Amino acid sequence: MQLSDYLPLEHIIMLKASTKDTALAELVQLLVKADPKLDFDGLIDAIHQRENMLSTGIGQGMAIPHVRLKGVKRAAMAVGVVREGLSDYESLDKAQVHVVIMIIAPEGHHDTYIRLLAEVAEVLKEDELREAVIHAQTPEEVYNVLCAGSS
């Protein structure tokens, strides 16, 4: 699976946000800008609903908010890097979150959705790649690390 199929360069930004909520809103905004048919309110609600069940801050500075939703036509990703870190993300290891990788998918695309989540998790398992993303200075650097790391 190629992450680049779901993650175009323009979906990667250096986030200005300093809180979890604003970070999530910025990424949803990015996805809605790329696909105007997406409903901002519906998407952000669904993301929050999922966060309320269990935080997607998976530890080691990483967060993978994700949701499947009616109205989403194809799976897509957006990535935001926060140099200063988000301290209110409630990560599983309680550490600050530096990289937020958002994944959205149509309701019926169960397989693609889980495969994307697994693929991202696998890439970020490598210490070297993870550190490279956290310390990236530009979206291009993030893109190169993530998309080169995926099989």
Next chain:
Amino acid sequence: MIATINAEVDPTRLPALVVIGMAIFFGTIFARLFQLIRIPQVVGYIFIGLLVGQSGLNLMDLESVNDLQPFSFFALGIIGFLIGGELHRDVFRKHGRQLLAVLFGEGLGAFILVFVLVGAVAFVITNNIAVSIAYAVVLGAIASATAPAATVNVLWESKAAGPLTTTVFAIVALDDALALVLYSIAASIAAILLGTETSGFATTLARVAWELLGGIALGAAIGVILNFVLRKAGEHENALALTIGAVALVAGSARLLGIDMILAAMTLGCVIANLAPRRSKRAFEVVERFTAPMFALFFVTVGAQLNVGGMPGWMWAMAVPYLAGRTIGKLVGSRVGARLSAAPKSVTRYLGFCLLSQAGVAVGLSITAGHRFGGEFGTAIISIIALTTFVVQIVGPPCVKHAIHLAGEAGLNITEDDLMQEHTVNDMVDRGAPEFLRGTSLNQILRTISQTQATAYPVTDTTGGLAGVITFEGLKESFGSESLTHWLVAYDLMEPAPDVVHENMPLCDAVSRMRDHHIEFLPVLAKDSSDLIGMLELRTVTRRLSEEVMRRKQLADAGS
């Protein structure tokens, strides 16, 4: 053209097609109503026949019934064919001696007792020894017959299997022949006693031999041909058409040649069943599906033919010893026969109660007697048999049903489809199936799944409503990365439920929904709400049904 068609319609009589339609349509409705109050459907058919026939509203007069004769013969042919199909070689090989003992026991038991009782009452009435013996011997012979159709219909309706059922099938098939032999001898004796003898005893015996042996020969010959043709023809439609055609051919030819029609049809069924047991199963299955309207038509016309009004008092008086003698004779005779041949307990105890019905054969023989002897004697025989047929047709089938239940043989010859009709989803739902809240972690889910057998698990929201399902198939994708187990939850892994059913839905509907849509499981909701109560898995349902079918089959086999 229209004028010509109209001109052919006799306004005083219902056209045959209307009569057929009425008989099948209303007969079936009544039979269903009777079934609801647990009375065999045969009684319902006969009841509607009585209602519209000579004894009732006379909508269906004797001429209308006569119009239907070919259909009645055809129906009787089909019934005979199906009974023949139950007579497998093994039955005779295993139980031949026992069957013969029981046959002679019940047949001769009824004959002897009716002979004695009717003879005595007739003597009181007529004060004439010769006439009394004539009544006694003819009615005694007719008493030995058992109505195969009415009896067998109850066996099928009750899905019976076991030694009693097997014995009943064989006995009702065989005692037709016994009654015919007894009647022929009796009629000759009566003719001599009444002084109406026109042909000698030897001629009579030759005619009986022709009727019986001719019936067997005709059935066997067409059976061999049908077996050959069925082997060549492949499809279902062909099997139905060919078999139905062969039955009609046998029934019609038997009438034409003056030979015993039921015996011929039974032989046809018996030959087919024994020559190619597996292939013929299909032929019997397709014909069986065809039987419901045939049964309705046949029994409604039987009921319509009965005329129990306008009988003089002394004929009623003779009907009583006939009924008593026949009933006691069959009960005691079959018990003695069964005991002498060391038959299973269920046969000894209950067989007699299964042999009380009398219909086509007895009525047919009485009509033959009516034609042969004419006058008061002929009318009396027809009337007494009509009246007693009326009584035993109402009482007989429920007796069969009761006996089969007491013997524990009801519901043993059952398929998975039959069982499904008896159950609702509620009976098969797995209430203990683990379910997950939306926020349950993948780690926890995997731990639970590893300890259970299910293939699908419901996911519920905080109010207990169904949010989706997690399937084994869907989980596989998550095995791609170990780290997912820490932070994925049931909500991420669930898929929308393919469908849902309520607990009170008939099981057959739920199963056909699963089969039609290739679904392996269905979440089950409470009767009047959307609360989840468990899961219905096709795999589990199929396993439990086939276990039950197997269990009942073993029960039926264990009895023999």
